[in-house]
Amino acid sequence: MQVVFGSPQPVFPPCALALGNFDGVHRGHQVVLNAALDWASRHDIAPAVAVFDPHPRRYFQPDAPPFRLMDDRQQTDALEAMGFARIHVIPFDTSVAEMMPREFAETVLCGWANVSHVFVGADFAFGKNRSGDVPILTGIGEQLGFGVTGLGLEAADNEKISSSRIRACLADGDVTNAAALLGRPWTVRGEIETGEQRGRTIGFPTANIALGDYCRPKFGVYAIRVRLNGERLPGVANVGLRPTVGGAVERLEVHLFDFARDIYGETVEVEFIGFLRPEQKFNGLDELKAQIAQDAATARAVLAGPG
Structure with a gap:
């Protein structure tokens, strides 16, 4: 897998981009990731993933207890196994954290990743103070020329699958349910x-x-x-x-x-x-x-x- 840090030179061809933290690459994440792969296949376009490094939680809470479900190598291997050939690593620093939604879309999505279509979880938030959401991103995409799809993460026992839910299972020693999720x-x-x-x-x-x-x-x-x-x-x-x-x-x-x-x-x-x-x-x-x-x-x- 090609791992791209920050702004690539030269710019890549257009892609179908799955955007998120994807810590765990769990069954909920796979809904978003598989949608990007499917769209890319149907439109004969490259599938790609964009993640943040460090994880925004670590940036905003540097003294928070350890929380990762997988390390970077495991994440890259899991994404490659799904069929992605390129991952964009977005350096989550002050400049990115302070970007307003449109600036993030112009700089990162259009400039760095060259997106044709973006896939995110339905509760995805981005931009300074989490001021952007899926409807805002959709509107920006209409102006800048890319599509947006927000997807609900797969549910298990009528509850959304999330990284925090898996961490709670592990904290209880319930590795069986963690594996299921x-x-x-x-x-x-x-x-x-x-x-x-x-x-x-x-x-x-x-x-x-x-x-x-x-x-x-x-x-x-x-x-x-x-x-x-x-x-x-x-x-x-x-x-x-x-x-x-x-x-x-x-x-x-x-x-x-x-x-x-x-x-x-x-x-x-x-x-x-x-x-x-x-x-x-x-x-x-x-x-x-x-x-x-x-x-x-x-x-x-x-x-x-x-x-």
């Missing part, structure tokens, strides 16, 4: 880091992954699968502070079943399949070891089921 298991991507290697001393070596700006799921133990170099490996993971050993940094620790290779420095993707129990403090390493053995057995049983 995403259309795939929620996945954390990261590099295996060297930890304290305490797990080796009790027979359960772990791979440690920093959570970065990913939203924090409920602290606890999960059945997981790890994608590594084309393999999909079963395991059990803990997300949290590791109170038994006095941990102070939130961390994802993964134990892979029947696995002994050195993978420090490798980049992996951890799929969250099932929540097993909340994080808790144990009275020493022997008690922790016994519980991990039980967790591993439970995780194996969960992973032996469908999926």
